[in-house]
Amino acid sequence: MRVVIGEDEVLLRRGLTLVLEGAGIEVVGAAADAVGLLALTERHEPDLVITDVRMPPTHTDEGMVAALTIVRGHPQMSVVVLSQHVQRRYAIELLAEKRQGIGYLLKQRIGDVETFCDDLRRIAGGGAVIDPEVVSIMLARARLDDSVIGRLTPRQHEVLKLVAEGRSNGYIANELVITDKAVVQHTSRIYDALGLPSDDDAHRRVQAVLKYLAGTSTTA
Amino acid sequence: MPQPAGTRSGLARSLHRSLLYLAAVALGGTGLLLVVLINEQSNPPWVYLVYSTASWIWLLAGVLAWWRRPSNGIGALLVLGGLAMALGEASSSIVPAVAAVGAVFATAPLAVTVHLLHAFPAGRIRGRPSRIIVVVGYLTVLVLQFPLYAFNPAAAGLPVFVADRPDLLAAGQLVQEITGTAVMIGTAVILAGRLRRAQPYQRRVLIPLFGYGTLAVLYIPLSSSVLAPWLALDPVFLAVSQIVVVAAIPIAFALAVLRGGFARTGELEELATWLGASGDRSDLSVALASVLGDNSLELVFWVDEFGRYVDTAGGPVALPEPGAPRSWVPIDLNGQPIGAIVYDAELIADPELVSTAGRVVALGVDRERLTAALRTSELSLRRSRERLVETADRERKRIAQDLHDGIQVRLVLLAMQAQQLAIGLDPTDPTRGQAVDLRLGIDSAAAELRALVHAVMPSALVERGLASATEDLVDRVPLRTSLQISGLGSLPDPVQSTAYFVVAEAVANVVKHAAATKVAVRLTGNAGTLDLEVADDGRGGAAVEKGTGIRGLVDRVDVLGGTFELSSPPHAGTTLRVRLPTSS
Numbered sequence: 001m002r003v004v005i006g007e008d009e010v011l012l013r014r015g016l017t018l019v020l021e022g023a024g025i026e027v028v029g030a031a032a033d034a035v036g037l038l039a040l041t042e043r044h045e046p047d048l049v050i051t052d053v054r055m056p057p058t059h060t061d062e063g064m065v066a067a068l069t070i071v072r073g074h075p076q077m078s079v080v081v082l083s084q085h086v087q088r089r090y091a092i093e094l095l096a097e098k099r100q101g102i103g104y105l106l107k108q109r110i111g112d113v114e115t116f117c118d119d120l121r122r123i124a125g126g127g128a129v130i131d132p133e134v135v136s137i138m139l140a141r142a143r144l145d146d147s148v149i150g151r152l153t154p155r156q157h158e159v160l161k162l163v164a165e166g167r168s169n170g171y172i173a174n175e176l177v178i179t180d181k182a183v184v185q186h187t188s189r190i191y192d193a194l195g196l197p198s199d200d201d202a203h204r205r206v207q208a209v210l211k212y213l214a215g216t217s218t219t220a
Numbered sequence: 221m222p223q224p225a226g227t228r229s230g231l232a233r234s235l236h237r238s239l240l241y242l243a244a245v246a247l248g249g250t251g252l253l254l255v256v257l258i259n260e261q262s263n264p265p266w267v268y269l270v271y272s273t274a275s276w277i278w279l280l281a282g283v284l285a286w287w288r289r290p291s292n293g294i295g296a297l298l299v300l301g302g303l304a305m306a307l308g309e310a311s312s313s314i315v316p317a318v319a320a321v322g323a324v325f326a327t328a329p330l331a332v333t334v335h336l337l338h339a340f341p342a343g344r345i346r347g348r349p350s351r352i353i354v355v356v357g358y359l360t361v362l363v364l365q366f367p368l369y370a371f372n373p374a375a376a377g378l379p380v381f382v383a384d385r386p387d388l389l390a391a392g393q394l395v396q397e398i399t400g401t402a403v404m405i406g407t408a409v410i411l412a413g414r415l416r417r418a419q420p421y422q423r424r425v426l427i428p429l430f431g432y433g434t435l436a437v438l439y440i441p442l443s444s445s446v447l448a449p450w451l452a453l454d455p456v457f458l459a460v461s462q463i464v465v466v467a468a469i470p471i472a473f474a475l476a477v478l479r480g481g482f483a484r485t486g487e488l489e490e491l492a493t494w495l496g497a498s499g500d501r502s503d504l505s506v507a508l509a510s511v512l513g514d515n516s517l518e519l520v521f522w523v524d525e526f527g528r529y530v531d532t533a534g535g536p537v538a539l540p541e542p543g544a545p546r547s548w549v550p551i552d553l554n555g556q557p558i559g560a561i562v563y564d565a566e567l568i569a570d571p572e573l574v575s576t577a578g579r580v581v582a583l584g585v586d587r588e589r590l591t592a593a594l595r596t597s598e599l600s601l602r603r604s605r606e607r608l609v610e611t612a613d614r615e616r617k618r619i620a621q622d623l624h625d626g627i628q629v630r631l632v633l634l635a636m637q638a639q640q641l642a643i644g645l646d647p648t649d650p651t652r653g654q655a656v657d658l659r660l661g662i663d664s665a666a667a668e669l670r671a672l673v674h675a676v677m678p679s680a681l682v683e684r685g686l687a688s689a690t691e692d693l694v695d696r697v698p699l700r701t702s703l704q705i706s707g708l709g710s711l712p713d714p715v716q717s718t719a720y721f722v723v724a725e726a727v728a729n730v731v732k733h734a735a736a737t738k739v740a741v742r743l744t745g746n747a748g749t750l751d752l753e754v755a756d757d758g759r760g761g762a763a764v765e766k767g768t769g770i771r772g773l774v775d776r777v778d779v780l781g782g783t784f785e786l787s788s789p790p791h792a793g794t795t796l797r798v799r800l801p802t803s804s
Contacts, residue, residue: 009629015636022640054683059621061683084624085670085679087692107628108666111635111659114643137695144700 001124004044005030006037006051006063007082016050016110023117034062041070046077048124052107053083053090064090071097078124082107088141091134092214099207103129122166127203128210129166136161138213148193156193159186164209235290242299243283250275250306260314270460271309274467278302278329281470285477289513291573293343294477297336298470304328305466320378323369324362330400330437331361333469334407337433340426340473342569353406360399367392400441408434414566417545422566429476436465477513502532504584508561508577516546518562521589523596529560532588534595537562547571551578551585559585605779606714613677613717620677623669631666635659678720686716690743693724697731700738707745715800718776719743719752725769726754726796734758734794750802755795762788 003025007013010032017027029040033056041049049070051063067081071094078101081094091104103123109131110116119129139161142149152160155176162172169183176183187205191198196208254272258265279302286295304325311322334357338350345351369375370382371389411430418426440462448458505519520529520537529537539560540546547565550557561578568574578585642655673679681689687705694703711719723741730739736758744751764770764786777784782800 009625011633012629015633019636019640054624054679059682064683083679084628085674087680087688088695089680089684089688089691108632108635108663108670110632111639111663111666113636113639140698141695 001048001121002026002028002044002046003048003050003120004028004037004040004046006032006034006049006055006066008032008052008055012110019110019113020117020120023113025117025120032056034066037063037066038069041074041077045074048078048080048101048120050080050082050120053081064093068093068097071102076101078102078126080105080120080123080129082110086131086134088134088137091130091138095128095130095210095214099128099210100126100203101128104134105129105131106133119166125203127166128206130164130210132161132165135164135213139164142213148195152190152193156186156190159183160190160209163187163190163206164213166206232290236287239283239287243279246279246299246302246306247276250279250302250309253306253310256318257309257313262314263312267456267459268309270463272306274463275302275305275309277467278305278470281474285474288478289343291343291568291570292341292477292513293339293569294336294341294473295343297332297339297343298473301329301332301336301470304332316378320369320380323375323378323380324365326368327361327365327440329466329469330440331357333433333437333466334403336469336473337407337411337430337437340429341477341567343477344569346566346569347410349406350410353403353410356399356406357403360396360403364392364396364399368396397441397445404434404438407437425476429472432472433469436469439465502588504581504588505532508581512563512568512574512577514564514567516564516567519559519585519588520548520562521559521585521592522557523589523593525593526596526600530592530596532592532595534592534597534599536596549575549578551582553582553586558582558589602779602781609718609776609779610714613714616677616717617682620673620679620682623673623676624679628666628669628673631662631669635662635666638662677717681716681720686711686719686743689716689720690723690741693720693727694741697727697739699731699736702738702740704740704742704744706743708743708750709745711745711750711802714780715750715802718773718780718782719750719798719800722752722773722777722796722798723754725773729762729770730754730756730758730794733762734760736793745802748801748803750800752798752800753795755793757793759790760788760792760794761790762786762794 003020005013005016005020005027007016007030013030013032017030020027028044028046031037031040034051037049037051037055049067051067053061053063055062055066064081067079070077071079075098079094080103081090082105083090084107086104086106094102094104101123103119105116105119109119123129139149139157143157144150149157149160158176159172162175167175169180169187173180173183188198191205191208194209194212196205196212198205250272254268257263257268278298282295282298282300282302284295285292285298289295307321307325308328309322310318311326313319313322331354335345335354338345338354345354367388369378369380371385371392372381373384373386375381376384411426411434415423415426415430443453443458443462447453448455502519505517508519509515509517518531518537520531520539522528523530526536529539531537539548540562545564545566546562548560548562549571551559551561559578561574563574638655638659642652642659645652645655678689678692680692685708687708690705691703694701723743727739727741730736734756736756739754739756742751742753742755744753762770764774764784770786774784777798777800780800782798785797786794787797788794
């Protein structure tokens, strides 16, 4: 997997590069601003682009704008947006562009390097990973506004949250200390309740759930 | 200004008496002359009546202008013109001595008219070129008139006749015509220059007045020497037309002076005051403007603690530079400067007159000055509070950015190191679990820091502005919420941050105190304002005095000149409405 990084803080840029290379991920370029990031992306055509939302010169949402530009220009490329503070709007904007090979995570998640590298691999493989904090926000809103999600049991909620974060059945079983079979039972009931088609493809299931949540929580 | 009976000063009464005597003597003298001339019967009586009427018009217009505007020299000039007219009338007398006086002053009214044109509106000649032209004008009609009677056979028999010399007469006429033409060209150039520098409202008065005055002066000589032979005019018609043209001159000038010099009339100003529509102009300055005949006059006040002049509203005022069309005189009280009168120097020639008016109203000015000073303090206090809010916002942004770039990055790196330490250890090693705990501890410290940074200055506000930040805020409220945003456009930073913190505090209060099941947030941008509304269905009874958070927001809204309305009847929900002006 070939990766290009966009991050203005030099220490973090180096640290991230070292961590990825330690996990066997090839970092082909690292830029300190959005313009540099777009240039490196054009030059190297990487499999995955990782970018910070806030970058020079204005330190507003340049990284986010660059990510959307890359997603539109290179549909085959996977994009991961990192942010100091996550908000629903950015996740919805990214998911509106594409639901495969997309990630939106709190920057602090890098610290758990193994999980982070796993997430990157899943995203590069066509998955979608949305930060647990954003998923919580979406679920909380859906529970308040949407009667279907409000009727789910607490356990089903826990499972739905992990599915929406893009977790595998095995991960969910491990996390909730239940059997894989119980996870499958829960998910099929949840899909029935939400009216989602049951699909053997894990990625497509996640995408369906995210689409559902993004749809119900877009009330503004 | 209407003045109550008995308030006129002794000086004014004395002036009015003098003017009455002057009018009586002048009318008596010219009336006597008229009776004498009619009795001589060398011309039909109506000729003398027409001529006398013209000179009376000059005299009456002059006395009236003098009476109403004692400080303006135009009135005296008009009286002088009337006397010159009457003297010119004497030229047709059969008494040689009387006729001689008439011959000498025959064209004098023309010079007075030139003088009037140069002296309008202040009644005083301004500038050396004007002064020279007026003097040459008088020389032309008084001295250069000499050959026209001394060498003219028609004047034979008069004591001023010298010899019958047609050659000298012709030469004299030529010299007078050339000088007269030069005077009129010079006058036209100067008047054109003044018109160019005049304000539009001044031009409305100046153009007809200057135009008529110039044409009148040209008509008298040209109608005799050019028009009459060319159009074969009847001599009687010619004479009457000349007299009518000359008689209209004083009417034009007197009207222009009495209407306050220029057509922005005192009456309109008084009407505006009476209707309470005079706005930022104080009664005192309106009164001064009316008395001094300059409606553009302004009263400004000296504020010691700021070391500058301010207007009635308390805003700073720059006094005109020396040499500008406007001028100013200071007003002192007990040796201390308390204000100044700014006036039109082209309208009021005598600064001493304005100073005198200033001394008269000094006490009143001092009283209005206190009000103006208070308004200035208020204005400067508001500016300083605005600066405080802006500085605080800038500092918040800087602190948030510093934390973002500095310690938050360090915490990510530390978490990475702790986790890599764990990865490097054998799964059975108890230190591995401790390293993972260390990473989790760092993550939770980072989460606390994120919350702190968010409270100081939310990322969404910095990155995307008010709409996005409010959306993120509402997303995190554990209640049913609705958010309506419309017409925000681009807003100034202080408005965005104030609006955000108002909504944030209001929503936090709803969650903490209102026992509500839902909350509705509405942001509506209109032309020039931003309306915020946070409404819940809780128990009500909220009050600004109860929460320090709300209290601080009221201050912030107040600084931006906004309004704050909290409606919270018991058991009927709470609605907070804030309106912020969005144009600076």
